[in-house]
Amino acid sequence: MSSHDPLPPSGDPPPMPPPPPEGIWPGYVRYGVTLPEHLPPAPPPPPGAPLFRWAHPNFWWSIVWCIGYVLCTQVPGGVVAGLLLVGMMLVAPALIEPDAGNTSPMAIMQTTGGTIMLAVAVAVAHGLGILLSLAVLRLIVGSEWPRRVGLRRPSGLHLLLLVVGFPAMVLLANGAGDVLRSYLDLLRPQAKGQGLFDVGEIVKVFSSWPWGLAVLLVGVLPGIGEELWCRAFLGRGLVGRYGVVAGVLFASFFFGAIHVDPLQGTIAALLGLWLHFTYLVTRSLWAPILLHFLNNSLAVTALRFESLKALEDSPGAIPPYIFFTAALLLLAVGAALFQGRARLVAEDGGGPPPWQPDFPSVEWPPAGSGTRVACPWPTVGVAAATGVAFVAFVGACVAALR
Numbered sequence: 213m214s215s216h217d218p219l220p221p222s223g224d225p226p227p228m229p230p231p232p233p234e235g236i237w238p239g240y241v242r243y244g245v246t247l248p249e250h251l252p253p254a255p256p257p258p259p260g261a262p263l264f265r266w267a268h269p270n271f272w273w274s275i276v277w278c279i280g281y282v283l284c285t286q287v288p289g290g291v292v293a294g295l296l297l298v299g300m301m302l303v304a305p306a307l308i309e310p311d312a313g314n315t316s317p318m319a320i321m322q323t324t325g326g327t328i329m330l331a332v333a334v335a336v337a338h339g340l341g342i343l344l345s346l347a348v349l350r351l352i353v354g355s356e357w358p359r360r361v362g363l364r365r366p367s368g369l370h371l372l373l374l375v376v377g378f379p380a381m382v383l384l385a386n387g388a389g390d391v392l393r394s395y396l397d398l399l400r401p402q403a404k405g406q407g408l409f410d411v412g413e414i415v416k417v418f419s420s421w422p423w424g425l426a427v428l429l430v431g432v433l434p435g436i437g438e439e440l441w442c443r444a445f446l447g448r449g450l451v452g453r454y455g456v457v458a459g460v461l462f463a464s465f466f467f468g469a470i471h472v473d474p475l476q477g478t479i480a481a482l483l484g485l486w487l488h489f490t491y492l493v494t495r496s497l498w499a500p501i502l503l504h505f506l507n508n509s510l511a512v513t514a515l516r517f518e519s520l521k522a523l524e525d526s527p528g529a530i531p532p533y534i535f536f537t538a539a540l541l542l543l544a545v546g547a548a549l550f551q552g553r554a555r556l557v558a559e560d561g562g563g564p565p566p567w568q569p570d571f572p573s574v575e576w577p578p579a580g581s582g583t584r585v586a587c588p589w590p591t592v593g594v595a596a597a598t599g600v601a602f603v604a605f606v607g608a609c610v611a612a613l614r
Contacts, residue, residue: 262354267452267571271462274446277348278466281441284344286472289337293329300325321417330417334429341437349445361444362574366496367587369552374490374499376602377545378506379609380538381486385507386527387535389479394528419515431509439501442467442484443491451492452571459572460488483507489546493553495574495585531612537605544598551590559584 269277300307307325321330349357357363366374418426446466451459468481487500514520556565559582567581577583589595 262360263352265570267449267573268352269446269449270453271450274450274462274466277446278470281341281344282470282472285337285341288340289333292336293333296329296332297325300329321414322420327417327421330414331421331425331429335433338429338433338437341441342433345437345440345445349440352445353448356578357444359578360573360575361448361497362491362495362576363444363497364495364576366494366499367554369587369589370490370494370496370499370549370554371502373545373549373552373598374494374503376598377542378503380541380545380605381483381503382507382510383527383530383535383538384542385479385483387530388482389475390527392475392478415511416515418512421512423513423516426512427509430512431505434508435501435505438467438470439487439497439504442470443488443500444497447488447491448573452573456492456572460485460492463488486542490549492574493549495554495576497574531608534605534608534612537601537608541598541601541605544594544601547594548590548598551594552588554585554587556583557586558582 297308304325307328308323310323321327349361353360365371418430421429442463447459447463450462453459454462464481464484464487467484467487468477468479471477471480487503490499490503491497510520556568556577558565565577565583567577567583569575576585590598
C-alpha cells in the first residue's frame with residue numbers, strides 16, 4: 213500500500229470499489245492514476261481507409277489468399293473449358309478430332325476446337341484474376357489503393373533502364389529454365405524436361421493463335437492481373453511485415469506458387485525477384501507490369517521468327533559468352549536503378565520528408581503532405597558501366613548471329 217491509500221485503524225485492507233457501470237469509469241485517484249468519468253468513443257475511420265492499419269497479409273494469410281486466388285481463377289476457367297469440350301463433342305466432334313493415332317491431351321489442344329477452348333479458358337481465368345485483384349485491393353488497401361501501391365508511370369530514366377535490361381532478363385530467365393529442365397531429366401527421365409504440364413507445347417499452341425489475340429491473352433491480361441495480385445497486394449503486406457529482403461523472397465515464392473506447375477513456378481519465382489526489385493526502386497507498379505507483359509509477349513512471338521526461336525526452343529545452344537554479357541548488363545542496370553531509385557524528399561528541398569508511410573512500401577505521398585518523390589540520376593561511373601555493358605551485350609549477340 214502507498215501513502216495515498218493507508219490501511220484503516222483495524223488493519224484490514226480497504227474494501228474494493230464496486231464495479232463501474234458499463235461504459236462509465238468512476239472518477240477517483242488510486243495509486244496515483246486518475247481515470248476519466250467517461251471513455252471517449254474511438255473516432256470512426258475516414259471513408260475509404262484500409263481495412264487493416266498494419267501490413268496485410270502476412271506469410272500465413274498469403275497462403276490462404278493464394279489458394280483462394282487459384283480456386284477462383286483456374287477452376288472456373290477449367291469448368292468453362294470442360295463445358296465447351298462436351299458441347300463440341302456433342303455438336304461438332306470434327307472440331308476436336310486429332311490426327312490419327314494421336315489421342316494425347318495436347319493433340320486435342322492443337323485442333324481448331326481445342327484452340328478455341330484453350331483461348332476461352334485463358335481469357336476467363338485471367339479476367340477473373342484481374343477482377344479479384346481489384347476487389348481485394350479496394351477492400352484491404354482502401355479507396356486510395358492506386359496511390360498506396362504506386363500505380364503511377366515510371367520516370368523516363370527508369371523506363372529507359374527497364375527497356376535496356378529487358379533482353380538480359382529474358383536470356384537469363386530462359387537459361388535458368390533450361391538448367392532446371394536438365395536437372396528434371398536426371399531426376400525423372402520419363403518427364404523429358406516437363407513439369408506437370410508440357411509448357412513448351414502449350415506455348416506453341418499460343419503461338420499458333422493470331423498474334424494480337426496471343427499478346428492480349430498471354431501478355432496483357434496476366435501482366436496486369438498477376439502483378440496486381442503478387443506485387444501490389446501480397447508484396448505490399450509481405451514487405452511491410454518482414455522488410456525488403458524477406459518480403460521480396462516471400463512474394464516471389466507466391467508468384468511462382470500460383471503458376472501451380474513446379475517447373476514453370478520455379479522460373480516465375482526467379483523472374484519475380486527482378487520484377488519486385490524494379491517495383492521497389494521505381495515506386496511504380498507499371499514497371500513490373502511492363503516487364504511481365506514484354507516477357508510473355510516475346511514468348512508467343514519468338515517462335516514466329518527463325519532468329520528468335522532459340523530463346524524458347526533451345527536456350528542451351530546459345531553461346532555462353534552471351535549469358536555472361538547479359539549478366540553484366542543486368543547487374544549494371546540494377547546498380548543504375550538502385551542509385552536512381554525513387555525516394556521521398558521534402559517539397560521545399562530541405563530536411564527530411566515530413567511524411568512517411570506507416571510501414572516499408574512504395575506508397576506515394578498524399579496531396580498536401582509536404583513530401584514528393586524524387587528520382588536522381590545515377591553517378592557517371594555507373595551510367596558509363598551500363599553503357600559499356602549494353603554495347604558488349606549487343607556486340608555478343610551480333611557476333612553469335614553471324
